[in-house]
Structure formats: structure tokens, C-alpha cells
Amino acid sequence: MAVTIKDIANKAGVSRGTVDRVLNNRGRVKPDVQKRIEEIIQTMGYKPNRAGKALAARKKPITIGCLVPSIDNPYFDKVLNGFRRASQDFADYGISVIVEQVKGYDVQTHIDALDRLLQKKVNALCVVTVDDCAVRVKIDEIVRSGIPVVASNSDLTGCNRLCYVGCNYVQSGQTAAGILKLITGGNTKTLIVTGSVKMSGHNQRIHGFDKCVKMQTPEIDIVDIVECLDDDQIACEQTQHALQSHPEIDSIYITAAGVAGVCRAVKEAGLANKVKIVCFDDPPSTRALVQEEIIQATICQQPYEQGYKPIKILMDYLINGITPKNDKYFTNNIIKIKENI
Numbered sequence: 001m002a003v004t005i006k007d008i009a010n011k012a013g014v015s016r017g018t019v020d021r022v023l024n025n026r027g028r029v030k031p032d033v034q035k036r037i038e039e040i041i042q043t044m045g046y047k048p049n050r051a052g053k054a055l056a057a058r059k060k061p062i063t064i065g066c067l068v069p070s071i072d073n074p075y076f077d078k079v080l081n082g083f084r085r086a087s088q089d090f091a092d093y094g095i096s097v098i099v100e101q102v103k104g105y106d107v108q109t110h111i112d113a114l115d116r117l118l119q120k121k122v123n124a125l126c127v128v129t130v131d132d133c134a135v136r137v138k139i140d141e142i143v144r145s146g147i148p149v150v151a152s153n154s155d156l157t158g159c160n161r162l163c164y165v166g167c168n169y170v171q172s173g174q175t176a177a178g179i180l181k182l183i184t185g186g187n188t189k190t191l192i193v194t195g196s197v198k199m200s201g202h203n204q205r206i207h208g209f210d211k212c213v214k215m216q217t218p219e220i221d222i223v224d225i226v227e228c229l230d231d232d233q234i235a236c237e238q239t240q241h242a243l244q245s246h247p248e249i250d251s252i253y254i255t256a257a258g259v260a261g262v263c264r265a266v267k268e269a270g271l272a273n274k275v276k277i278v279c280f281d282d283p284p285s286t287r288a289l290v291q292e293e294i295i296q297a298t299i300c301q302q303p304y305e306q307g308y309k310p311i312k313i314l315m316d317y318l319i320n321g322i323t324p325k326n327d328k329y330f331t332n333n334i335i336k337i338k339e340n341i
Contacts, residue, residue, distance in 0.1 A: 027146030082307020173208025195256030235261030
């Protein structure tokens with residue numbers, strides 16, 4: 001016989017309304033009571049009535065807000081496609097998705113975008129945002145108000161987001177170091193061009209690369225690290241300056257966007273094919289540069305999944321009362337070269 005909300009309420013010694021608030025993440029339940037109810041739900045094996053939930057959801061639509069720094073950053077096109085497809089797939093459950101797009105990684109810009117989403121009365125959030133103290137404080141405030149938050153693409157450290165969906169950045173940095181070793185023989189002077197020191201994913205890619213170099217290929221010499229804010233013009237200028245200051249540079253590792261700008265600087269310096277380049281992701285501009293052999297390899301991270309899966313997780317959490325089993329859901333690191341891109 002199926003376990004009911006009434007059964008759980010009787011076991012916990014609370015009202016059915018309290019159990020319903022826990023199941024649907026509506027807040028206004030003391031933490032110790034919520035924990036006890038969640039344990040009883042798990043022990044008794046409660047399964048929500050999916051058909052009933054879907055019917056109820058149509059009467060009370062759920063809006064999921066998404067924050068993404070996608071302006072002038074083609075990488076996020078596939079993430080946005082994931083959001084759109086999830087919105088279509090889960091429309092029968094009353095799910096709609098709204099997106100706040102911003103440019104770059106300015107902390108206040110991201111906080112303002114979160115406020116705009118909150119003003120639209122969202123029921124949940126999927127965020128691609130900066131790992132900054134002010135942002136983490138904001139996220140914790142949002143979670144305390146009863147709005148669940150999933151971090152996508154780049155994780156947030158030390159805050160109460162529901163889970164993370166995205167790349168294993170340390171592993172991807174190690175993979176990049178391994179590729180650079182193969183294409184240079186391991187004896188190379190490397191410039192690192194990163195997106196933002198405020199993005200944990202970008203920092204982890206540097207950490208993974210550096211860790212692999214120190215442990216396995218100390219002959220790879222990291223000459224300089226520059227920040228381009230995922231902007232092609234800044235990336236071009238920073239690369240030009242680095243190549244002039246360090247003419248010994250013969251390889252470049254790009255941790256995020258700005259790829260076209262880096263490659264433009266390399267071409268203008270007459271160093272195409274001489275300076276070996278490893279980067280990430282495969283928007284059309286990067287695919288063309290791989291085909292030209294300006295870029296030797298790019299590592300892809302399933303951006304569509306980083307848009308679709310967070311919406312699915314939040315839908316299950318809000319409608320079916322399913323808490324994610326994992327704290328982190330890693331996408332795959334996929335190496336692409338001229339022959340398979």
C-alpha cells in the first residue's frame with residue numbers, strides 16, 4: 001500500500017500541511033522538524049503521485065530563473081539551448097524558464113540580475129555566476145527564503161546551493177597539460193590566458209594544469225598568466241603584450257573564452273602554427289581555428305547538458321520532492337582536434 005502524506009504526518013507528529021511544506025520546499029518549518037520529516041520520508045519510501053503533481057502544477061505554474069553571463073560569449077549559446085529545450089519538455093508540469101543575460105563577471109552586475117529575477121517571483125534559480133563573497137551571501141539569503149538554487153558551469157564554494165552541474169575543472173586543466181605535453185614534447189614556455197580570477201572554474205583549470213605540470217612535466221614553464229574577462233579584444237591586447245614581453249613563449253593555454261582574440265594576436269605576430277594553442281569548447285569561431293590548425297586541440301564540456309540538467313533537477317525537486325543524490329554532477333571532458341571536430 002502506498003505511503004501517504006497523512007502517514008508521514010502521523011509518524012512525525014505534525015500536520016499534513018507541515019509535511020506538504022517540506023515536500024514542496026515552501027519554508028516556514030523549523031530545521032530540526034524538517035530534518036525529522038525528511039528522514040521519515042526516506043525511511044518509509046514515500047513516492048509522490050507524479051500525475052497528481054503534474055495536474056496541480058498546471059494550476060500553479062512554476063517559474064525557474066536563470067542567470068548566465070552570455071552576452072558576447074558564444075560558449076553559452078548551447079547552455080541557453082539547454083534551458084529552452086528543458087522549458088519545452090517540462091511545460092506540461094507547469095514549468096517556465098526565464099533568463100537574465102549579463103556581460104562579464106562584475107559582482108554588482110550579477111547581484112542586480114539576481115534581484116531582477118527575484119522581482120519576477122521565481123520559484124527556483126539556476127545560476128552561472130562569480131564565486132565572490134557578496135554573491136555567496138546573496139545566494140544564501142535566497143535559499144533561506146525558500147528558493148532552491150543550482151549552480152551551473154561554475155561552482156560556488158561554501159554556500160547552500162542545492163547542487164552543482166558542470167565541468168570537473170581540475171581534471172580539465174590536467175587534461176590540457178597532458179595535451180600540451182604531447183604536442184610540444186613537454187619542453188615549452190607557456191602563456192596562460194584566463195577568463196576571470198573571480199570564476200572558480202577558471203581558477204581550478206589553472207590549478208589542475210599547474211598541478212599536472214609540477215608532478216609530471218616540470219619542463220613546461222608557465223611564463224605568465226593574464227586575465228581577459230572572456231572578452232576577445234582584451235584577450236588580443238593581453239596576448240600581444242605578453243608575446244612582446246616574453247618572446248620565448250611558444251605555447252598558450254586558454255582557460256575560458258577570448259579564444260578568437262588570442263588567436264588574432266598570434267596571427268598578427270606571425271606566429272601561427274609556431275605557437276601551440278590548447279583551449280576549451282567549440283563555438284563556430286573555435287572550430288574554424290582548429291580546422292586552420294591555429295589551435296591544436298580544444299576540450300569540450302557538454303554545455304547543453306549544463307543548461308538542461310539543472311532545470312530537470314529543479315523540476316524534480318519542486319514537483320516531485322526529489323533531492324539530488326549528488327552534490328556535484330560532472331559533465332564529460334571531450335578532446336577535439338582537427339580530425340574529429
